[in-house]
Amino acid sequence: MKVKKIETLYCDAGWRPWIFLKITTDDGLVGWSEITDSHGSPRGLKGIVEDLSPAVIGQDPRATERIYWDLYRHTRQSPGSVIQKAIGGIENALLDIKAKALGVPVYELFGGPTRDSIRVYWSHCGTTRARAWQVTNTKKLASYDDVAELGREVIQRGFTALKTNIVTPGDKPTVPMQGFQGGSGTTDQNVSFETIASLERLMTAFRAGGGDSLGLILDLNFNFKTEGNLSIARAMEPFKLMWLEVDCFDPAALAHVRRSTTLPICSGENVYTNRGFRPYFEAQSMDVASVDVIWNGFSQSRKIADMAETYELNVAPHNYYSHLATFISAHLCATIPNVRILEVDIDDVPWKDELVTAVPAIARGEMSLPTAPGWGADVNETVLKQHPWPKA
Template identity: 30%
Template sequence: MSFPIKITGVKTVVVNAELRNWIFVKVETDQDGLYGWGEASLNWKTRAVTGTVEDLTPLVLGQDPRDIEHILRILNKHSYYRLGIVGATAISGIEHALWDIFGKSVGLPVWRLIGGRTRDKVRVYTHLGLGDMRSVYETFDEGALRDKALAVVEKGYDALKVVFIPYSGFSVDIPSRRHVGRLMRVLREAVGDRVDIMIDFHGRPASIAAALQFIEELAPYAPMFCEEPVLPGDTEALRLVTERAGCPIASGERLIGFKEFEPLFRQNALHIVQPDLNHTGGILEGKRIAAAAEQAFMGVAPHNPNGPIAGAAALHFDVSTPNFVIQEEMSGAVPWYDDVVSVPMRRTGSYWAVPEAPGLGVEINEAEAAKHPFVQEPFHTQGAVLPDGTIADW
């Protein structure tokens, strides 16, 4: 479409997916039938994000949705106060929808507009439980770990992620370290060497020494990477862990925008960056991060435990990004997933196919979505307490 297009409205649709709320963002235009979908889901911040989208909407009304860089500058610079993770997530959802509109307006998939094809298929991994969040965060038993891992492999995946690092302080007792080693050994023996294993530390170790003690137990079993071994924000600590670890280190899901990633590249602080396109500012900001990562000899493995539109946005990013490594995905997280949303992700084994539909290739059934309204998500952080009662990082 060569004629002007104007944004006429922005709205959110919240869908409760049991242990999290999906926040879908719909950007409407003055062209009949031309609209875009994005996602701005953020754990335990649903009302904050939807309110922020509402607050930002007046800034984009009347703008041409295809002028994405221009609109992003408006949203970031005319907000005056720095927006933080809530604002960046709201902007990400709006930005996804703008790309969806742009692709539909020219009849092309988004990946064609952000660099074109760099691969023929996109490798993905999932978590224990195949989308069941209870399995993701509560598998510390050796037998349950083995069974759930084998169930993932039986579904065709050749890569999976686990979270079995205990809540930790500044030091780690020997039994806790040995238990992590046993869990990793059981897991590797169960799935064999042809399946990649990633271990998410969730930033639980409170010191470099504690992180390295756990990594020492894991490294002999060749993890694909250890994720977020220390809390984000301390680049020097992450660099020291990376230098001493006997395996690849990944991090980045909680960072916002290129500015927060830049020190990691400058200091060679890790091996794989994990921007979340749902939180870091959107697809365009993700491309900037990926380009800088490539110059620093780092791969990109986007974080995404979010909803279906976030997965679609990640798919288009992955197709067009040369230093992409592997994609986290959570498809099928609820039984009615396909009733609410149609998505372009089509999995064969451990790969998504390259989509060809215009835009992001997503459609929401708003009538079905309305059957699953907002519910306060459960806080599964109660166990993040040390034996003496000290609150630990979840």
């Protein structure tokens, strides 16, 4: 069996592209992975995959670890970021092929399953209804009553936890994600009284609707420096968050935030490979490690999770993508002993279910493990082609 073809495929998922990798073998097997990037260079990923393809085409796809390290050597001087996303995507698609060739789910290749189901949380809760209600056919988040109603909906639909962002409901709801808005002073990342007051109202409304037992997570992303992260952490302490999520590229600064608040801290979604995570673990920077299996690839994600386990830490896979990524992330959870919870986006484009051949089985806040060979879901290319990206 040899790798014959590697393709990078895009579709327009409303406010970002979803990006997939398709690898075909000479005997007709097809492996899929998702490599979505909406933070830098979605077009660049295709070019990287093309640049790496000569090291993969003609190889036996089942030697996934060997191919991973071949690609690592090729790109060692440009580590992380979109390079790692491309390598991780190639590795994940090869794993799909290998498992399909053997007729087993991917987790069987790694001694799994370690569990039968995985607790999931409703991510970008309210965020999507504030920034993309039109393309998701959801109700605009127009008021704090709508936030409370959404909290009730989360519970009614069986979920036990949700994650939201810096969302301000209104006639024109706002989500100042990552300072993308630009302009003078936006890299200062200072926190304002209004932002803290708005977050207090947001969490009060979610708590009122969802009740005391609902797990509340607030993700601050990269919006603030340490001073701002700390101010918000202290303001959020009365809400007894499941965790406060903070992106930060300095392990010591993050450790300072963690030690200065009673809230658990989750971080790591933008950190790559076990080398990247090691200084965070050594500095005791986080209570929960957010690991992205789409961006790291399965092998590195498992190494990160294994290292986290030695630091008495659980992993919460970062997963805000299509259903295929949810399947891949579930497989990771099924091969490790230290899972906190899995991220899933519930509000999304109306054709999300049609894009794949199987959808995650989620009930009572738990996703059942897929049992079909490979990841358990393939991309439906007919549906993918109905949503071209970039738009013509």
